[in-house]
Amino acid sequence: MTIQIRHLDSAQPDFKQRLDTLLAFEASTDEAIEQSVAAILHDVRQRGDAAVLDYTNRFDRIPGGAASMAAFDVPQAELQAALAALPAAQRAALETAAARIRVFHERQKEELRGFTYIEPDGTLLGQRITPLDRVGIYVPGGKAAYPSSVLMNALPAKVAGVAEIIMVVPTPDGVKNQMVLAAAAIAGVTRVITIGGAQAVGALAYGTASIAPVDKIVGPGNAYVAAAKRRVFGTVGIDMIAGPSEILVLCDGSTDPDWVAMDLFSQAEHDELAQAIMLCPDAAYIARVEASIHKLLPSMPRADTIRTSMSERGALVKVRDMQEACDIANAIAAEHLEISAEDPQQWADKIRHAGAMFLGRFSSESLGDYCCGPNHVLPTSRTARFSSPLGVYDFQKRSSVIFVSEAGAQTLGKVAAELAYGEGLQAHARSAELRLRPAA
Amino acid sequence: MTIQIRHLDSAQPDFKQRLDTLLAFEASTDEAIEQSVAAILHDVRQRGDAAVLDYTNRFDRIPGGAASMAAFDVPQAELQAALAALPAAQRAALETAAARIRVFHERQKEELRGFTYIEPDGTLLGQRITPLDRVGIYVPGGKAAYPSSVLMNALPAKVAGVAEIIMVVPTPDGVKNQMVLAAAAIAGVTRVITIGGAQAVGALAYGTASIAPVDKIVGPGNAYVAAAKRRVFGTVGIDMIAGPSEILVLCDGSTDPDWVAMDLFSQAEHDELAQAIMLCPDAAYIARVEASIHKLLPSMPRADTIRTSMSERGALVKVRDMQEACDIANAIAAEHLEISAEDPQQWADKIRHAGAMFLGRFSSESLGDYCCGPNHVLPTSRTARFSSPLGVYDFQKRSSVIFVSEAGAQTLGKVAAELAYGEGLQAHARSAELRLRPAA
CATH class of the missing domain: 1.10.287 (Helix Hairpins)
Incomplete structure (x- = not known):
């Protein structure tokens, strides 16, 4: 089955409308999920551990059924054992990534130190920065359990100076992902609890006999987790509710088309709703990228997902010139923006809205996803117009100081x-x- | 009618439970409001200006009924005229406050400049800070229209470099608050539109023919406005949904008790749900503050509100010592924390969670509310555990830069x-x- 890719041209009279239609994405609110989540949260608030235990045994099909919450605690020794058992190359890669993420996030911490100034009459004014006391990190279980996400969510909190980092991760059928546990060991997570879903969000937000309430919950999850996070917002802080992942590639036609095609795939393989778009002023080059897409697709293990995503939500867009490409990029406010061009900085200077910018043909998004250092938790669905990558600042808050x-x-x-x-x-x-x- | 004030003592065996009960506040979700707001937002999205016009004429009882949205635009000349017509002392006070707010917020901007670093192999990593393009400021109409809030919401956006600041303010019965318009002139608001309610929030979030969609909406409002902001969150950014205002006074017994009593009143007069609490280790001093409360209450124009608020939600709390007072203050995480004591800095150093700290007996909260410089939009209902005063950073966002x-x-x-x-x-x-x- 071949892949059908949408072609757009900024010279089309209805281009803006077509682009808007392409970008439109609205997370549907499922009333059944909302009601189910409301009931679970209410139950966790009332019955605490007993409710969390019941839901976890049932929803995660825990073999034999756990008798108490203690069964879900993963001892630090088990985290360390998971790390020790990793293949050496994998362990080294995780540790390199963690070290680089720490360095970048330390720079964020250095930038935000607070300030104080004293006026001529002796009045002191200032702003003090303090870390949150205790945070919860939600890590999805099963197929979508990504050790890189453990690093990206936990390390900014660690760098901020958060004293307690509680990670929850569901283990469907009782199966633990060893690479995820190893990443928790590297990140220095305080405590790992193998629970998930709305019940885990409720336990973190309200607290139970076995789990102290946290101040903020971050990390991605399914529709139940997202609905639960929205509902506990206010009782605790939450990060943005993430939409499907997106990449926008601005290309002047000077990059190997195979590279660009694979960069588009690397977004499209995430899930069928992911969005991969290229903007380029060179029609001949667009044709070469399309040829690369057809050539490379069959070799991809996740070809089905890529095909659906690229057909349904992808596009190759012919623009007048790179200046227009930048204007369109500002309207799209993409999560990931690759500027695969000669002298990319000249175009980057024209970009006002993007979660992360990848400049030059060697900066593939995948490098940033894993190990450049900046966070891979980025604003999706045009929210880069008003929000930022996850960072140390998400685990700090400010207090004004007034001494008149x-x-x-x-x-x-x-x-x-x-x-x-x-x-x-x-x-x-x-x-x-x-x-x-x-x-x- | 006399005032009944709750007394608590940290030595009571059930003190923690009593304190928790006192602090418990949950904004109730009113299903009728939710449905009404959902319908209004849907209608504004579908019919645009026509819907906003209809709701505004109806809900705000516009005399005669406006014929088009143009009737709701307040020309810049009218803002300037309102400023010119203010009594000189009032104008000078507003301008002094604005100048001081600008100075403090410029410091916030200076603190956040972004960064770049280059690794030995030539890879460049960084973080770029950019302002939002366009923001909406919601200003309540009628009795709760506060010019100080116009300054506190608009000036951080202005300092951040936001190009367009659109202020909406309903005018029930068509009556405009001249001091609010004057504050908009001083703050440099781009455009003032006399619309309000969920319809104004919808117009700002989705845009209409006459109103360009904004990237973020800030500012307080009634239950309809709060519900609308929650619903458009994601399409645009929003600030925190504010709960009732709170003050916590830590007192070592060295401040004139009349001063402390009046500071408690200044919170309690806001509304009947406001919360004013004093912690003090000196029982005799607590009695003196209570006597001041009884003495001063009859002279207050808003005595009824103060009486209800102090009786229902206030407390005078005897603590063992100032150290314990600090521990309790951290658990409360108050919006406003006054440390009215000798050498207040020693206690301030023990505070981890507070929206704003007012140190020393001359730092009354009311000075901070109007003109010290720091923002008066602060995290309420214990959210100071994880969130910050409104600031320049709320009108900026970060983009990661990766050039491998x-x-x-x-x-x-x-x-x-x-x-x-x-x-x-x-x-x-x-x-x-x-x-x-x-x-x-």
Whole structure:
């Protein structure tokens, strides 16, 4: 079965509308999932561990059924054993990736140190940065269990200085993913609990007898996990709810077309809803990439997923020039943006919205997914217009510091009282006025 | 009618439970509001301006009924006229507050400049900071229209470099609040539109013929506005959904009790759900504050609100010592924390969670509410455990920058391929391997 790829041309009169249609993606809200999740969360809040135990035994088909929550705790020794048992090359790769992720995220931490300044009258103002106390990391189980995601979610929290990192990972049929456990060991996760689903989100948010409540929950999950995270938001912090993954390749036609085709595949192989789009001003080059796609597809183990994704949601777009490509890229605000071109920096300077930018033909997205250092948890579905990669800052918060001197209270008090009376808040005004020295 | 204030003592065996009960606040979800908001948002998305016009004429009882959306646009000349017509003292107070807010928020901008570093093999990694393109500021209408909130919401966006700031403010019965319009002029708001409610949130999120869609919506509102913001989250960014305002005063007994009583009032006067709590190790001093409360209450114009709030949700708490007060303050994670004590810095150093800290007896919360410089939009309902004051950073986002050199691709490619094969993502692996030079 061949692959049908959509071709668009920015010169088409209805191009904008076609592009909008292509990009449109709305996570549907499934009422049955919503109700099921609401019931599970309510039950976990009421019955605590007993509820989590019941759901886990049932949904994850735990062989024999666990008798207590203790059965789901993975001892640190087991994490270390998983790490020790890894093939040497795999272990080295994980450790290299972790070291590089740490270095990049340390730079984020250095950037955000807080500040203090003192005004001439002695009033001190500032902003203090502190880490969260305790966070929960959700790691999907089964086929979508990615050790790289353990590193990308846990290490920023670790670098931020979070004291307790609780990782939950479901183990369908009781099967543990050893590479995931090894990644938890490398990342320095405090505690691993083999529970998942809405029940794990509820346990982390509300706490149970065996699990202390966390301050924030991050990490991807299925529709039940996403719905549960939305519902506990406010009780705890959450990261963005991720949509399907996307890549946008801006190409001036100077890169080996096989490379670009494989970069598009690397997004498309994630799942059938993933989106891979190329923008290029060179029609002949677009044809060469398309030929590479047809040539390379049969060799891919995940060819079926790639074919569906590329046919349903992919596109090869002919643009007038690279400047127009940048304008379109800003409208798309892609999760991953590859600028595969000569002197890519000139185009990068024109990009305002993208989760991560991959510059030059050697920066394949897959390098960034695993081991460049920056985070692979990135804003999807155009949310790069207003949100950022997961980072150390997601595990820190700021507090304002205000230390008004007696002299400062004299000038500030009059300003505050004037405005407070204007807003009809007299106690605010009086509170400021009480600090004024009586007129001489 | 006298005021009944709850007394707690940390030595009580059930103290923790009593405190938890006192702090418990859960915004109830009103199904009727949810359905009404869903219908309004759907209608605005379908019919655009026509829907916004209909709802605004109806809900805000616009006299005569506006014929088109143009009627709701407030020309810049009208904003400037409102500013020119303000009493001189009020105008000076607003301008002083704005100048101080700008200075503090410029420091936030300076702190976050992004970074770049180049590795020995020539690979460049970095993080770029860019402002949002267009944001919406929701300002409540009627009695709760606060010009200070206009400054606190708009100025961080302005400092961040947001190109377009669209302010919406409903005008029930067509009445415009002149001080709010003047504040918009001072803050440099791009456009003011006199619409509100879920229809305004929908117009900002989805866009209409007359209103371009924004990237983020901030600012407080009633239950309809809060529900609408939750629903459009994802399409646009939103700030935290604010709960009732709170103050926690840590007192060593060295501050004039009238001052502390008035500080508690300044929170309690906001609304009946506001929460004002004092922690103090000195029982005699607690009695003096209570006496001040009884003495001062009758003089307050908003005495009824203060009485209800203090009776229902306030407390005077006897603690063992200031150290214990700090521990309890960390558990409460208050929006506003006053440390009204000698050498307050020693206690501030023990605080991990608070929206804003007010140190020393001259730092009344009301000074911070209006004109110290830090933002008065702060995390409520214990969310200071994981979130921050509104700031310039809320109107900026980060993009990762990855520019791998040919040499870098050789080492990184092998690491990425090893991990990608381990995760079963072969296109990721091949995409990295294509960049490897053939072995010599």
